[in-house]
Amino acid sequence: MSEAFEELRDLYQEVILDHGRHPRNFRRLDGALHAKGENPMCGDKVEVWLKLGAGERIEDAAFQGRGCAISIASASLMTEVLRGKTRDQARSLADAFRTLARTGACPVCDAVHEEDIERLQPLAGVAEYPSRVKCATLAWHAMEAALKGEGSATTE
Amino acid sequence: MNDAPPVTAAFDVQAIRAQFPILTETVRGRPLVFLDSAASAQKPRAVIEAMVHAMERQYANVHRGLHWMSERTTEAYEACRDAAARFLNAGSRDEIVLTRNSTEGINLVAHSYGRGVMRAGQAVLISEMEHHSNIVPWQMLRDAHGVELRVARVTEAGELDMDSVAAHLADGKVGLVAITHMSNVLGSYTPAERIVRLAHEAGARVLLDGSQAAVHRKVDVQALDADFYVFTGHKLYGPTGIGVLYGKAELLDRMPPFLGGGDMISTVSFERSEWARVPHKFEAGTPPILEGIGLKAAIEWVERIGFPAMEAHERALTDHALARLSAIEGVTVIGRAQDRGGVISFTLDRAHAHDVATLLDRQGIAVRAGHHCAEPLMRRFGLDSTARASFAAYTTRTEIDALAEALTRVRTFFA
Ligand SMILES: Cc1ncc(COP(=O)(O)O)c(C=O)c1O
Numbered sequence: 382m383s384e385a386f387e388e389l390r391d392l393y394q395e396v397i398l399d400h401g402r403h404p405r406n407f408r409r410l411d412g413a414l415h416a417k418g419e420n421p422m423c424g425d426k427v428e429v430w431l432k433l434g435a436g437e438r439i440e441d442a443a444f445q446g447r448g449c450a451i452s453i454a455s456a457s458l459m460t461e462v463l464r465g466k467t468r469d470q471a472r473s474l475a476d477a478f479r480t481l482a483r484t485g486a487c488p489v490c491d492a493v494h495e496e497d498i499e500r501l502q503p504l505a506g507v508a509e510y511p512s513r514v515k516c517a518t519l520a521w522h523a524m525e526a527a528l529k530g531e532g533s534a535t536t537e
Numbered sequence: 538m539n540d541a542p543p544v545t546a547a548f549d550v551q552a553i554r555a556q557f558p559i560l561t562e563t564v565r566g567r568p569l570v571f572l573d574s575a576a577s578a579q580k581p582r583a584v585i586e587a588m589v590h591a592m593e594r595q596y597a598n599v600h601r602g603l604h605w606m607s608e609r610t611t612e613a614y615e616a617c618r619d620a621a622a623r624f625l626n627a628g629s630r631d632e633i634v635l636t637r638n639s640t641e642g643i644n645l646v647a648h649s650y651g652r653g654v655m656r657a658g659q660a661v662l663i664s665e666m667e668h669h670s671n672i673v674p675w676q677m678l679r680d681a682h683g684v685e686l687r688v689a690r691v692t693e694a695g696e697l698d699m700d701s702v703a704a705h706l707a708d709g710k711v712g713l714v715a716i717t718h719m720s721n722v723l724g725s726y727t728p729a730e731r732i733v734r735l736a737h738e739a740g741a742r743v744l745l746d747g748s749q750a751a752v753h754r755k756v757d758v759q760a761l762d763a764d765f766y767v768f769t770g771h772k773l774y775g776p777t778g779i780g781v782l783y784g785k786a787e788l789l790d791r792m793p794p795f796l797g798g799g800d801m802i803s804t805v806s807f808e809r810s811e812w813a814r815v816p817h818k819f820e821a822g823t824p825p826i827l828e829g830i831g832l833k834a835a836i837e838w839v840e841r842i843g844f845p846a847m848e849a850h851e852r853a854l855t856d857h858a859l860a861r862l863s864a865i866e867g868v869t870v871i872g873r874a875q876d877r878g879g880v881i882s883f884t885l886d887r888a889h890a891h892d893v894a895t896l897l898d899r900q901g902i903a904v905r906a907g908h909h910c911a912e913p914l915m916r917r918f919g920l921d922s923t924a925r926a927s928f929a930a931y932t933t934r935t936e937i938d939a940l941a942e943a944l945t946r947v948r949t950f951f952a
Contacts, residue, residue, distance in 0.1 A: 388565075389899050393892070393950060402887075402951075423891055423907055424921045447921065449889035450951075510895060 392506040393450065396458075401450030406443040406460035413441070418523030420515050420536040425452045429523040431463070439463045439471060442524075449516050455504055456520030462497045468528050475521045481505050482517040548846040554931045556581040556838075567901035570936045575721055575749060575880045575927030576905050577771045580835075584775055587834035588827050599826055600800055600817075610826060617829035618816075620836040621781045625766060626757040632789065634782040634816040635829055639748040640670040642767035642782035643715070645819060646744055647674035649792040650713065650765075657683030659712035662705050662741070664727075665691040665917045666720045669910040671746045675715060687711065691917055695723040695872020702732060706739035714743045718750035718766075722882050722909045722925065724855070725874035726750060733762050742788070748772060752929075753851060753878045755844040758783050770828065774930075775835030779828035782819075789815040796821040839930075847930050851879040854928045854937060861941035862926075867948050871923055879928030882909070885944070888951035890922040896950065897924070900943040902936075 410430035418427045425448030434440030442460040446453065459478075463471055477490040478501055485508035490498045507513045515536040526534035554560050557579050562569050571579060591613060597606035599614045622630040636642045651661070651674075661675045661684055679686045690701035697716065705711060714736040719726045729745055736743045744765035747756055751768035758766050763783070770779040784792075794801055794812055798821035803811045812818045839847070858881055862868050867886035885893050894906035906924045908915045915921060926940055 389896055389946065389950065392899060393896065398950065401892075424912075449891040451892070510898075513891065513895060516891065 392509075394503040394506075396503040397450055397454040400454035400457040404444075404453050404457040406441075406457065407445055408443045409445060410441055410443045413443075414527040414530070416523045416527035416531060417533045418446075418519045418526070418535065419533070420448070420452070420519050422512070422515065422536070423449070425449060425516060425519055427452065427456050427520045427523055429456070429460075429520060429527050431524065431527050433468075437467055439466050444520060444523075446520075448519070449513075451504065451507060451513060452516040452519050455501075455517045458501055458504070459520050459524060462500055463524070471528060472525060475525055478504075478521055479518050482507050482514050484508055548842075548850050550850065550931065550933055553842070554933070556583065557931055558582060558585070560931060564901045564903070565899070570902040570939050572926040572928065572932070572936065572940060573903045573905050574929035574932070575772065575925065577777070578752070578774045578929050579931065580776070580831075581774055581838050583838045584831045584834045588776065588831045591827055591830045596826070598823055613833075614824065614826050614829045617779075617833040617836075620833040621783075624756075624836045624840070625751075625781070625783050626759050627783050628759055629786060631814075631816055632783055632786050634784060634789070634819045635824055636767075636780040636782050636819075637778055637825065638771070638780040639746060639767045639769040640674075640780075642765075642769075642780050643671055643744070643746065644674045645782055645795045646713075646715075646765050646767075646784070647678045649795050649819070650742075650788065651675075651678040651684065652682050653793040654788075654791055655682070655684055655712045658685075658710070660685035660687050660705075660710045662687045662689060662702070662711045662714045662716070662736075664689040664697055664702075664716050666695075666697070666723060666725070666911065666914045667715075667717055668721055668746065668748065669912070671715055671717060672913065684712075685710070688913075689716070691914065694874055695720070695725045696874045696876075697725070697727040697732075699728065699731065699735075703735055706735055706741060709740055711736070711739060711741040714741050715746070716743070717746040717748075718756070719747075719753065719878055719880075720872075720911075720914070721749050721880060722911045722914055722923070723872035723874060724877040724880035724882075724927075725872055726754070726876040726878065728876075729761050729763065733764075737762065749878070749880065753844075754848060764788055770832040770835065773832070773835050774838060776828045776831035778825045779832045781832075786815065789819070792819075794818050794821070798822045800824070842930060850930065851928055851932075854932055854934065855879045855881070857934055858926065858928070858937045858940070861937060862944070865941065865945055865948060867952070868944065871918055871920070879932070880925065881927070882923040882925045884920065884923050885948060885951065888947065890924045892951070893924045893944070893947055896947040897940070897943050900939075900946070902940055902943050904940070 413430040413432040427446030432441040442463040522534040599611040690698040742764040766783040801821040890906035
């Protein structure tokens, strides 16, 4: 039984369960950039808010939504790592994260995003589940839509 | 209940399993526990061999060649129609239209009966527990043809609300009732005979979606007096790409064709074409030949086991599964219909169905999670998604115990 448990743990690491249960920055932001994201395959929905401050850096990031532990944990972790990023940095981190989620690794990311990717590493296990990759990337699509001034994004 | 012998003596589940090559596969180093047969069933060797035999020994296009191979292949393919007619107890083999799947059968009726026979201002009555494939074609008919779409309610217990059906039929405007014979989410059967009787009294025709029901229970379209009945081969241990639409001859005769092309005509000139007789009128183009041959083998395989034995086996499994799942704290089974089959939807407190399914898969157990192509039903129960375990002839009690134990482990994750 404990062995079986270990196998479950490698995908659902404590970080994911914790952020899934107690999402950080789970709130709305007034006067912020905003977009909705939806995964029509499974009905997961998130809304993302980004407040830009001095130098067009992300001063605050928040989200609300409903979905599986992976999509909620990913959104929650995203709001944490986005702080202080410029638009370009945020976009490039989104690319890096998508690679991580799709392939389980991001060898070229290390140089630029080493620290952030390490924070997001617990989500790399979804690469084994193509149908779940979109759960992990949903909030990131919404975040990019918010930066572009588009109101919504879908994973399709 | 747990101590009762799980199956009748005639039913040897291990002997049945031995006929399914895929069941010896392992997933993540464990024997496959496949509890997703309602989405698509695994295939017995008889079906695989029938299709391979055709490809290796006896194959050509059908209905056209005058050569030996074509004649033999035509016979083998047309034997599927005979098997389907016997399987549903149709009055005649000409009442069997071979389609690609249930979805195509429903679209055919929505198009040919809906546009060809129904009049604007009439209504189609569906229910809250339909699969999207028995919702969307009627919406398309509504938008294109001015037909009203009505929806009968489902009770909290997950049964079709017959008062609601009667109320919708009361004004006599309903021309067609299109309702599932068994819910792919809740496992509930609908009282098909009563639906047909009420509908006929109100002047409406009835299409039953037997995608699930025909797999688990003997269907007799004449006893039901159904006007149309559809099922899909791949859920009945047969191949994908083949389905069956039964239609009463008098209705099929009155309906215009669905798709145009070869095989569905008797003569063609640039001025006009004449349609082939029923059922070929509805079968344009080269049909799913290999799939038809596979479906015939599947039907014969099911008939050899027999529904009485299969139903008893599946009922015992379902009772056992309901008891085991309900005993797990935090698990809620959706629906508690009196008359139900081996499809069980459930939720786990504080856990999303997708996480549940992934964590079960991690333990080698395949279940489905999501809205099961029945979003309106999910909404009816205030849910986004459920996990669903479904059973087949090859499902064992041990597999259900494995599900219950794995689910208990998943629960501790999210507790
Ligand atoms: C009740 C019901 N109706 C219709 C369908 C559609 O079957 P198919 O996709 O084979 O056309 C399904 C299966 O998914 C079903 O369960």
